[in-house]
Amino acid sequence: MRRLLAISLKELRQLRRDRLTLAMMISMPVSELLLLGYAINTDIRHIETVVLDRDRSAASRRLIVQMRATGYYDVVGAVENYHDIARALRSGRATVGVVVPAAFASDLERRRPTRVQLIVDGSDPQIVGTAIDTATGLAAARSAELAAPGVTRSRTRPAPAPLSFEPIIMYNPDQRTAVYIVPGLIGVLLTMTMVMLTAMALTRERERGTLEALIVSPASRLEIVVGKIAPYIAIGYLQMTLILLAGWWFFDVPTAGSLPLLYTVAALFIAAHLALGLLFSTVAQTQQQAMQMSFFFLLPNILITGFVFPFESMPLPVQHLAQALPLTHFLRVARRILLKGAHLEDMNYEVAWLAGIVAVFIASAAFRFKKKLL
Amino acid sequence: MFPADELVVDARHLSRRFGSFVAVRDVSLQVRRGEIFGVLGPNGAGKSTALRMLCGVLDPTGGQAIVVGHDVARQPERVKAKIGYMTQSFSLYADLTVAENIRFYASLYGLEGATRRRRIDVVMHQSELAPRAGQLAAELSGGWKQRLALACATIHAPPLLFLDEPTAGVDPLSRREFWERIHELAAAGTTIVVTTHYMDEAERCHRLAFIFRGEVFDSGRPGDIVERAGLAIAEFEVDDVEQATALLQSLPGVEECAHYGHVLRLAVHGGPDVLAGARDHLARAGLAVRDARQARATVEDAFVAMVRRERRA
Secondary structure (H helix, E strand, C coil): CHHHHHHHHHHHHHHHHCHHHHHHHHHHHHHHHHHHHHHCCCCCCCEEEEEEECCCCHHHHHHHHHHHHCCCEEEEEECCCHHHHHHHHHCCCCCEEEEECCCHHHHHHCCCCEEEEEEEECCCHHHHHHHHHHHHHHHHHHHHHHHCCCCCCCCCCCCCCCEEEEEEEECCCCCCHHHHHHHHHHHHHHHHHHHHHHHHHHHHHHHHCHHHHHHHCCCCHHHHHHHHHHHHHHHHHHHHHHHHHHHHHHHCCCCCCCHHHHHHHHHHHHHHHHHHHHHHHHHCCCHHHHHHHHHHHHHHHHHHCCCCCCHHHCCHHHHHHHHCCHHHHHHHHHHHHHHHCCCHHHHHHHHHHHHHHHHHHHHHHHHHHHHHCC | CCCCCCEEEEEEEEEEEECCEEEEEEEEEEEECCCEEEEECCCCCCHHHHHHHHCCCCCCCEEEEEECCEECCCCHHHHHHHEEEECCCCCCCCCCEHHHHHHHHHHHCCCCHHHHHHHHHHHHHHCCCHHHCCCEHHHCCHHHHHHHHHHHHCCCCCCEEEEECCCCCCCHHHHHHHHHHHHHHHHCCCEEEEECCCHHHHCCCCEEEEEECCEEEEEECHHHHHHHHCEEEEEEEECCHHHHHHHHHCCCCEEEEEEECCEEEEEEECCHHHHHHHHHHHHHCCCCEEEEEEECCCHHHHHHHHHHHHHHC
């Protein structure tokens, strides 16, 4: 018992000296709880919506106001034609496009059934359900309201509802989760391996004393660092290709857009994580710490970037926080290119964010590196 | 490449401070071509910092060092290309084979074509590693690891070789062989700067510098340093070593009493008279001295005396 106690006490003492591990062990439960608590919120509200109003009547405007009043649709703009809706959906500006038909007001007036199109971006199946269910509920309520005064219903055959929504699901019409998950998985896997491999590769050299020999050699710091991480860039691309192939083979995940574009934007994403790995390697003393830091970084990436839980359902502060994570932007880029065939101009915002993050990460890694290499 | 008397290392008033801490203070060292120059000093004395500055890895905050003909602060790349560096950790990739390690260092130092093939052959042959070329470095014993590390550090035939505690944790036989190899290199014109804690190794250097608290205490040939320390040594064989030590330690002029089994090794200032006095002192106290003999003062005696004196001051 004394011996056991002595060993436990020694363990605690060592733990106390390992500041990094200790800090992570203490901050982990709270931060994960907060992230999870906010991320797991299946109640999706504020779905960005564009409206194509072909009727431009009081009745059509009223319908839009009522949709907005549900709290589920955020009307972000009015558009002129279907092309605009497609573009808004492809670029992620909106998830839903509402098309009010030209004869909407007169049809309602004459009790003719009228159908409002609800064009939904199907790449995230979780959002599709909410978008359609809410519209259906709204249509039922409006129909009942319209039918109520003075009209007697037939007992044998109910009259067709005067107002209904016609859902049209784009990009993932079968609502398959795999189609949604696979592009994201590319990002998550790259995040994990790139950060961890780089951080560990450098701490390993430092731990074993080989870094010193490299520094004393005529190789410049740039040659050392770039030489060390270049193989991991190749590994990153290999992983990405494997997931794409497996996704296509097993789950029939489409590649609607340009693969060269995806691979090009992925370069930014990989660069961001390699720089972060380098940054970790300047903080971590041992490979073990480098690994812990990488895992610590991975968790928010899985929880708040929109990989599993819809980005739209998270509270705004968490969404802002998620902007700083490269994965948030890469997920959108990958989904848009693969599922929607998006072009570069559909992703200006995300690519700009990625470039900014890369610049900040590389600058901080370079700054820390100058001081800490030896 | 260098005339025989040319200075391969010429450091003048070299200093390095980290914040308010002065790690190296006003260090001046001159090492000539083909010399084996030992740097001694307790841990944390500033040896590694001084070495790093000479390698062009760390910028001096004061003074100047010309190494292999280049100013380390201005042209560190030129310096780095012309020096070899071997550390205590051996800087080997355990998961690469012997040949892969050597080839990696050959590339790192920019060796190409015929020169590369010839140099790889030469170091493989000299280190006798050829039969083990395919073995992983991790599988080598300490002595062989050391050979491989030296082979890697000398792959580009550097005119100057830095060895930072190169024999730490290596068995005595391997150490001896290693030093033979170092002398061969020096005889062939390589200049060697070596730090060590082993005093027998210090005596194998042509010249030495004692570094303590960031400063050079003394430098010169081992014999001169020992002589300057002005110590006389006697070895007494006594039965009760503990009691003899207690009696002698307080005697004026006694620098140190050290136990070697039943032998008491006494270092004193002031020459043979003091030794005779010490022997009489023991006899008066009734302690039998079975055997007493004069001994040669070593670098270790000089070193210990110097550090002790300084700590007292």
